[in-house]
Amino acid sequence: MISNKKPVGVVPLGEVSEIVLKVVADHITRCFKLFTQILSPLEQPEYALDERRLQYNAGIIIEMFESMHFSDHDKIIAVLNQDLFIPIFTHVFGEARQGGKCGLVSLFRLAKNPDGSSPLRSLIHERAAKVALHELGHLFDLFHCEQKLCLMHFSGSIEELDEMSFHLCEYCSIYLQDKLR
């Protein structure tokens, strides 16, 4: 465990299932060896709602978070139920800026399988944890990775997300350890 670092804050935006928050926090601890802390909920980001798309603009939420002061946390993972987009994509599962402070995880698209069926709740939680780890990787300055199983592989679909493992490839892992030092 890397103990000299401030814990990663996991914060719900609006009403988010406590189990999801716990699973996300547990995976951050297990996979990245970082302490985590689940924070009190913040308001649903209505300021970021795009009236035409009826989706939430991830960039606007991140800008808001980057301007906020979190004295006890250097990195924040915010989890919300709303559907996120960035202008060049129809939707995103999550979003974070390279080396930034706050990453977002949207649960909106994770609760449906590609064939339209409903996944087990545990699978939804796993997907949320993968998105969270991926975005946290970006916050620690990791880039997208070519290796399909690596957590830093870009996944634009649920299939790709399910294919991904809970591990960083050797290269990304070394890069992260270097960043955490």
Ligand SMILES: [Zn+2]
């Ligand atoms: Zn990414």
Ligand SMILES: [Zn+2]
């Ligand atoms: Zn990798």
